[in-house]
Amino acid sequence: MKHHIPHVFRAGLLPALLLVSLLGACGGSHKLSEPENPYRIQASNHIHNGLTAIQYERWQSAERSFERALTSAQLADDLRLVCQSWYNLAIVRSAQRNTEGAITAYLHATELAELRHDTLMQMRARLALALLQQREARLPDTFKLHQLPANLFQTGSWPADIHLQAARLAQLLQQKSLAQQAYLAVTANKGSDRNLLKMKAEAHMGFALLARSDNSETLAWSEAELTLELCRKIGAPRLTAHALLLQGQLAVGTDSERKQRLERALDIYTALKDGSGQKQALTELIRLSLPAQTPALQLRLQQLEDKLGKQAEKAKTLPLTDGDH
Amino acid sequence: MGEFVANVRRQVGWFLLLGMGAIVLILLAVGLQSDLFASKFKLYFSPPSATSFYDGQAVKFQGFIIGRIKERELQQDGRVRITLSLLERYHPMLHQEAVIHLVRDGLIGEQTLEITAGNTEKQVIAAEQSLTYETAASIEQLLQDIKPAVENANHLLRELAVLATWLNDPSSDFRQMGTRFNALSQDLTRENVGKLVINLAEILENLQGLTQGLKESHVGEQLAKSLQYTTDILADLRPLTQQLSREGPESLKRINSLISHVDLLSKSLDTVASDLSELTPELPGLARESRVTIAEMQQLLKSLQNNWLFGGQSKPVGDDEQSVAPPVLEMQP
Numbered sequence: 001m002k003h004h005i006p007h008v009f010r011a012g013l014l015p016a017l018l019l020v021s022l023l024g025a026c027g028g029s030h031k032l033s034e035p036e037n038p039y040r041i042q043a044s045n046h047i048h049n050g051l052t053a054i055q056y057e058r059w060q061s062a063e064r065s066f067e068r069a070l071t072s073a074q075l076a077d078d079l080r081l082v083c084q085s086w087y088n089l090a091i092v093r094s095a096q097r098n099t100e101g102a103i104t105a106y107l108h109a110t111e112l113a114e115l116r117h118d119t120l121m122q123m124r125a126r127l128a129l130a131l132l133q134q135r136e137a138r139l140p141d142t143f144k145l146h147q148l149p150a151n152l153f154q155t156g157s158w159p160a161d162i163h164l165q166a167a168r169l170a171q172l173l174q175q176k177s178l179a180q181q182a183y184l185a186v187t188a189n190k191g192s193d194r195n196l197l198k199m200k201a202e203a204h205m206g207f208a209l210l211a212r213s214d215n216s217e218t219l220a221w222s223e224a225e226l227t228l229e230l231c232r233k234i235g236a237p238r239l240t241a242h243a244l245l246l247q248g249q250l251a252v253g254t255d256s257e258r259k260q261r262l263e264r265a266l267d268i269y270t271a272l273k274d275g276s277g278q279k280q281a282l283t284e285l286i287r288l289s290l291p292a293q294t295p296a297l298q299l300r301l302q303q304l305e306d307k308l309g310k311q312a313e314k315a316k317t318l319p320l321t322d323g324d325h
Numbered sequence: 326m327g328e329f330v331a332n333v334r335r336q337v338g339w340f341l342l343l344g345m346g347a348i349v350l351i352l353l354a355v356g357l358q359s360d361l362f363a364s365k366f367k368l369y370f371s372p373p374s375a376t377s378f379y380d381g382q383a384v385k386f387q388g389f390i391i392g393r394i395k396e397r398e399l400q401q402d403g404r405v406r407i408t409l410s411l412l413e414r415y416h417p418m419l420h421q422e423a424v425i426h427l428v429r430d431g432l433i434g435e436q437t438l439e440i441t442a443g444n445t446e447k448q449v450i451a452a453e454q455s456l457t458y459e460t461a462a463s464i465e466q467l468l469q470d471i472k473p474a475v476e477n478a479n480h481l482l483r484e485l486a487v488l489a490t491w492l493n494d495p496s497s498d499f500r501q502m503g504t505r506f507n508a509l510s511q512d513l514t515r516e517n518v519g520k521l522v523i524n525l526a527e528i529l530e531n532l533q534g535l536t537q538g539l540k541e542s543h544v545g546e547q548l549a550k551s552l553q554y555t556t557d558i559l560a561d562l563r564p565l566t567q568q569l570s571r572e573g574p575e576s577l578k579r580i581n582s583l584i585s586h587v588d589l590l591s592k593s594l595d596t597v598a599s600d601l602s603e604l605t606p607e608l609p610g611l612a613r614e615s616r617v618t619i620a621e622m623q624q625l626l627k628s629l630q631n632n633w634l635f636g637g638q639s640k641p642v643g644d645d646e647q648s649v650a651p652p653v654l655e656m657q658p
Contacts, residue, residue, distance in 0.1 A: 047648045050650070054650055054653075084648050087650070088650040128652060161649070161651055164654070165652050168652075195651045202654055209658060239656060242657050242658060277657060280658075
C-alpha cells in the first residue's frame with residue numbers, strides 16, 4: 001500500500017496538472033461532468049464498426065452493425081443518428097441486392113431528413129434511391145435530371161459523395177456533359193481521407209468510361225491509370241479489377257500489355273469470387289490470345305458459365321438463406 | 326430329509342424371485358427416470374448441412390432438455406432431414422411458427438438445439454410437422470466481429486503514441502507551461518484537485534485491470550496485448566509529470582492539436598468499450614470508467630477552445646460526412 005499510493009498519484013499527476021491549468025483558464029466556472037447518453041455513444045460506435053466492415057465488403061457484418069446502431073439511436077431518440085443509420089442500412093442492403101429492404105430504408109431516411117430540414121441527407125437519400133431504381137429498371141418516368149438542383153453538377157456546392165452519386169446517375173441517364181461536370185466536382189476535392197480518395201478513384205473511373213464511350217481511348221486509358229494509382233493507395237480491389245479490365249478492353253497498349261492487365265483483373269475477380277467480372281476478363285483474354293492458348297481459356301470460360309448458370313438456377317428455385325449472401 | 330430339501334428349494338426359489346423382481350424394479354425406475362417409456366412425438370427440420378448435428382443430440386426448450394435427435398437422413402433430392410423425438414408432455418407448449426436453431430452454451434463448448442415456443446396465439450404444433458431452421462451467428466462470425474475491436478484498440482494505441490510523443494517533445498508548448506499556473510487555478514478548491522487526481526489515476530488502474538481481465542478470460546488476446554501497450558505508454562508519461570510540477574503553463578498555442586488528440590483518444594475508448602460490451606459483458610465497465618474520465622478532460626478542452634485566452638475556434642469537422650457510408654457504385658466496364 002505504501003508503494004501503491006504514490007504510484008497512483010504520480011501516474012495521475014500529468015493529466016491532473018493539465019486539467020487544473022485548463023480549468024483555471026476557463027475561469028473555474030466550468031461544470032465538470034454532465035451526463036452523457038450512453039445509447040448515443042453506442043450508436044456512433046456501431047456506425048463506425050459498420051463503416052469499417054463496408055471497406056472490406058463484409059456486408060452482413062455491416063448490416064448487423066447498422067441495425068444495432070439504429071436500435072441504439074432510437075433508444076437515444078437522436079433523429080440525426082436514426083436518419084444516418086437508416087441511410088447506411090439502405091446502402092448495405094442495396095449492395096446485398098435486397099432491393100425492397102433498401103427502398104424501405106431510403107424512404108425512412110428521406111422522411112427523417114425532411115423532418116429535420118437536413119437538405120444534405122435528403123439529397124443523398126434521393127440520389128441513392130434513384131440510382132437503385134435505375135439499376136433495377138424501376139426509375140419512375142416522372143424522374144428527370146433537370147428537376148435536381150443545377151449546382152449538383154458544379155464544383156464545390158455539395159459534399160463529394162453527393163456529387164459522385166449525381167455524376168453516376170447522369171452518366172447512366174446518358175447526360176454526359178452533366179456527368180463530366182459532377183465528376184470534376186468530386187476530383188476537385190482536396191484531402192487524404194480514405195473515403196474521399198475512393199470516391200476520387202470512382203470519379204476517374206467514371207471519366208474513363210465516358211471517354212471510352214466517346215471513342216477517346218487514350219484518355220480512357222490515362223483516366224483508368226489514375227484510378228489504379230488511387231486504388232493502390234487505399235486498397236480497393238474491385239475497382240482495381242474494373243480499371244484493369246477496362247484497360248484490357250482498350251486498343252491502346254500492345255497486345256501483351258493488355259493481356260497482362262486482363263490476367264491481373266482475372267486474378268482479382270477470381271479472388272473476389274466475382275463471376276461476371278471473371279467472365280468478361282476471360283472473354284477478352286480469349287479474343288487477344290494466340291490460337292494455341294485459346295482451348296484452355298475456353299474450357300475455363302465454359303466451366304465458369306456452367307457454374308454461373310447453376311447458381312442462377314439455384315437462386316430461382318431456392319429461397320435465399322443466410323449462407324447464400 | 327425330504328422336508329429339509331423342500332425348505333431349501335422354497336428358500337432358493339424366493340431368493341431368485343426377489344432378485345429378479347429387484348432387477349425388474351430397477352429397470353422400470355431407470356426407464357421412467359430417463360423417459361424411456363414416456364410418450365413421444367416427432368418433428369422434422371431441414372438444415373443446409375448435417376454438420377454439427379449427431380444422433381442423440383439434446384433439444385432444449387427454455388433451457389430444459391425436452392428431447393433428442395432421433396435420426397439424420399440424406400434424402401434423394403440431396404436435402405438433409407433431421408427427425409426429432411420430443412416428449413409428449415411438452416407438446417402443448419410448442420405452437421405454430423416455432424423455430425429451431427443451434428446454440429452454444431458458452432463461447433466454446435458443445436452445441437445443442439434450442440426450440441422456441443412459436444406464436445402462442447396460434448395452435449399447438451402438429452406432430453410430424455416440419456420446423457423452420459435458423460442459423461445463429463457462428464464462431465467464425467464472432468471472430469469476424471472481434472476484428473474491428475482489435476483494429477480499434479490499435480487505433481487507440483496509435484493515438485496514445487502520438488499524444489505521448491507530442492507531450493514528451495522538449496519544444497512542445499505543453500512542456501513550457503508554468504508561470505500562469507497559480508493565477509489560473511484560483512477558483513479551484515483543494516478538494517476538487519484531489520478528486521481530479523484520483524479520477525485520472527484510475528485511467529491507468531482501469532486499463533491495467535482491463536488487460537488482466539482479458540488475459541484471464543482468454544478472449545481477444547490481441548486486444549489484450551494492444552491494451553497492455555497502451556498501459557505501458559501511459560506509464561511512460563510519468564517522468565514528465567515531475568518536470569511539469571517544476572515548470573508549468575507558458576502558452577497553449579497548440580491547444581487545437583491537443584483537443585483533436587484527446588477527441589480521438591476519447592472516441593477510441595468509446596469504441597473499445599462498446600466492442601467489449603458485446604464480447605465480455607462484465608469487463609467494459611472498466612473501459613467505460615476510463616472513458617468518462619477522458620470525457621471530462623475533453624469537455625474542459627472544448628470549453629477552453631472558445632475561451633478568449635486562446636483566441637478563436639477551430640473549424641468543427643463535418644460529422645455527418647464521417648458517419649455516412651460512401652456510395653457503393655457499380656463501375657464495371
